[in-house]
Amino acid sequence: VTDTSDDPTDGADNDPNNDGDPDDPTVTNLNNPMISLEKIGTIGAADDVNGNGIFGDTGDTITYSFTVTNIGNVDLTGITVSDPLITVVGGPIDLAVGMSDTMTFTGTYTITDADILAGGVTNVATASGTGTDMNGDPIVVTDTSDDPNNTADVDPNNDGEPDDPTVTQLAPISDLELTKVVTDGNYSPIMGNQITFDIIVTNVGPSPATGVDVLDLLPTGYAYVSHTASSGFYMPVTGLWDNLDDMPAGTSQTLTVTAEVLDSGDYNNIAEVMFANEEDPDSPHGNGDLTEDDMDDAVVTPVEPMADLSLVKTIADGNDTPVVGDQITFNIVITNDGTEEATGVTVLEVIEDGYTYVNHSVSSGEYDETTGMWINLDNIPSGAQETLTVTVIVNASGDYTNTAEIMTSDQEDPDSTPGNGVATEDDIDTIDTIIPIPLVDISVTKVIDNLMPISGEEVVFTITVTNDGPSDATGVVVTDALPDGYIFVSADPGVGNTYDDLSGEWSVGDLANGVTEMLTVTAEVLPIGDWTNVAELTGVNELLDVDSDPDNGDVNEDDYAEVTPDVQVILTIPEGFTPDGDGTNEVFEIENLHILYPDFSMEIVNRWGKVVYKYTHNGDPTATPEWWDGHSTGKWTLNDSEIVPTGTYFYAIYFNKDGRKPQSGWIYLRK
Structure with a gap:
């Protein structure tokens, strides 16, 4: 008999031969440590970091x-x-045989443009742990992760455990932006003119954009004229621009539409990306949200055609304080700041009586200085100018206010009415700041009625002061002080004027242009002194004189005049004198002798030749000599307190100057 062995530790108690005796095989397990790792990638609401x-x-x-x-x-x-x-968070952990863990280990990954372009993110993870071998020694076991959602069940290491990589699929993303602008930047076009819009679609990426459609339907304020597109087709009736070429990241497509600006209607022109095969991260296409970057509008405010004329008047050199008699030039500039050409423009530029016309020039048209009308100007396009320049002489008096105004224009002006004289409007301008500096030309003349007077005679000086303008003069003072060669007798300063003989000031006051005033001064000529008589303008309120400055003593200027007579000093020798005490003719005085010959000497002798008087002057022509008074001063004098006897005496004069020979003669003395 036979029996198959049974393992009493095996509770299965299998009896395959039905002999009633269990035949469980004896199984001896060998140590076989193994580990398994599964990895799943998910994208949920919590992963929508940018919230789009x-x-x-x-x-x-x-x-x-x-x-x-x-x-x-x-x-x-x-x-x-x-x-x-990624960086895995969690662990390490221990696991008994057959146990699993799903909660300990986690990780996140941030998606990049490259990932979008790749269509997804692929990666694997590795798990490792420590077990024991047959000998009880530690042994490390590992496993490459498997994605349970991937049915390929690839097992490259043939360990019976699938190792499919974890693949997270990503949809393509194209960020489309649209801008719409007026090509030339003019958002205020003139009604009736054409305007051109540029619609530019740009793919910011990261994925190529395909199947892009754009809507750009002209509103009622425009009439379609033409268009060009960098790709695709544009239908003006529907406004749809479709069949654009694929647009890689960083590329653009452009639609250019030209339209006429109508007189009325809606002028807000909007364009929007309506469709693309790819998702857009920040603007769902076709939702009509103008705040998003795939939609833009061009806000246009058309203006009606009009001529806006303005006039500016200036002084060419900016000098508003010219000197009387100077020339100044007025510039009158007309500018059309409107949108329409200006026609039929005329300007009034009257020259007031404070000026005298010299000449003019015009950029176009004709100017009549008599009427002040500037007519027949060329048409003035928008932004253009016309100029009139008028040169005048500044008169001494008159109205210096100068006004120019636009008088007519065929077009209405938005902010002024031609010819209404309203000073606050921009089609009229006035220069009223000119204050001319007065200019006078004052001259002084002086004459004497006798250029060869004899000392002791009276002479008459005639002084005239004349203002040759062009301005009237005020505060005129001429100084004519008599020098010490004269003695003042009288003066006639003229009506309304005064003369001070001590200071010599002749106060004339106002002296109009072209007027002459006259002063006469009568004086006695002395035998000695300064005979040069000077008259000069020493005061005037006006600061400018044509050719002279007052009170500067310049003999070459016409406000300075002088006269020097040739005074005749006569040597008069009397034939006698009467020293009788009556106060008349008491001494033998030879008039002017000491003046003409200040070093003279003189002797007087009686009929017997005895010297009764001898004198030598001290050389000072201003000192009075000691004339012979009839007393004897000779060395033979016995009694000098008595007058010598009546009779004839003889004199001898020694001039001691210029080689003049002595002169002798007789003198009769009567007591």
């Missing part, structure tokens, strides 16, 4: 979950999970 409602675009995250299972027959310790793409 698109799960899985650039900047969003992928959340990875890991399931670790001990599929061996020994317990595992120190289990960890590593991933080359």
Whole structure:
């Protein structure tokens, strides 16, 4: 008889031969540590980091979950999970045989443009733990992660455990932006003119954009004229621009539409991306949201055609204080700041009586200085100017206010009415700041009625002062002070004028242009002194004189005049004298002798030749000599207190100057 062995530790108690005796085989298990790792990637609401409602675009995250299972027959310790793409959080852990863990290990990954372009993110993780071998020694076991959602069940290491990589699929993303502008930047076009819009669609990426459609329907304020497109087709009736070429990231497509600006209607021109095959991260296409970057409008405010004329008047050199007699030039500039050409323009530029016309020039048209009308100007386009320049002489008096005004224009002006004389409008301008500096030309003349007077005679000086303008003079003073060669006798200063013989000031006051005033001064000529008589303008209120400055003593100027007579000093020798005490003719005085010959000497002798008088002057012509008074001063004098006897005496004069020979004669003395 036979019996198949039974393992009493096996509770199965199998009896395959039905002999009533269990025949469980004796099984001796060998240590076989094994580990299994599954990895799943998901994108949920919490991963929409940028909050745009698109799960899985650039900047969003992928959340990875890991399931670790001990599929061996020994317990595992120190289990960890590593991933080359992310940092795995959690662990290490221990797992008994047959146990699994789904909560410990987690990780997240941030999606990049490159991931979007690749269409997804692929990666694997590795789990490792420590078990024991047959000898009880520690042994490390590992497993490459498998994606349970991947049915390919690839097992590259042939361990019987599938190792499919975890693949997270990502939809393509194209960020389309649209801008719409007026090509030339003029958002205030003139009604009736054409305007051109540029619609530019740009793919910021990261994925190429395909199937892009744009809507740009002209509103009622425009009439279609033409268009060009960098690609695709544009239908003006519907405003649809479609069939655009595929747009890689960083490229653009442009539609240019030209239209006429109508007189009325809606001028707000809007364009929007209506469709694309790819998701847009920040602007759902075709939703009509103008705040999004796939939609833009060009806000245009058309203006009616009009001529806006303005006039500016200036002094060419900016000098508003010219000197009387100077020339100044007025510039009158007309500018059309409107949108329409100005026609039929005339201007009034009257020259007031404070000026005298010299000449003029015009950029166009004709100017009549008599009427002041500037007519027949060329048409003035928008932004253009016309200029009139008028040169005048500044008169000494008159109205210096100068006004120019636009008198007519065929077009209405938005802010002024031609010819209404309203000073606050911009079609009229006035220069009223000119204050001319007065200019006078004062001259002084002086004559004497006798250029060869004899000392002791009276002479008459005639002084005239004349203002040759052009301005009237005020505060005129001429100084004519008599020098010490004269004695003042009288003066006639003229009506309304005064003369001070001590200071010599002749106060004339006002002296109008072209007027002459006259002063006469009568004086006695002395035998000695300064005979040069000067008259000069010493005062005037006006600061400018044509050719002279007052009171500067310049003999070459016409406000300075002098006269020097040739005074005749006569030597008069009397034939006698009467020293009788009556106060008349008491001495033998030879008039002017000491003046003409200040070093003279004289002797007088009686009929017997005895010297009765001898005298030598001291050389001072201003000192009075000691004339012979009839007393004897000779050395033979016995009694000098008595007058010598009546009779004839003889004199001898020694001049001692210029080689003049002595002169002798007789003198009769009567007591």
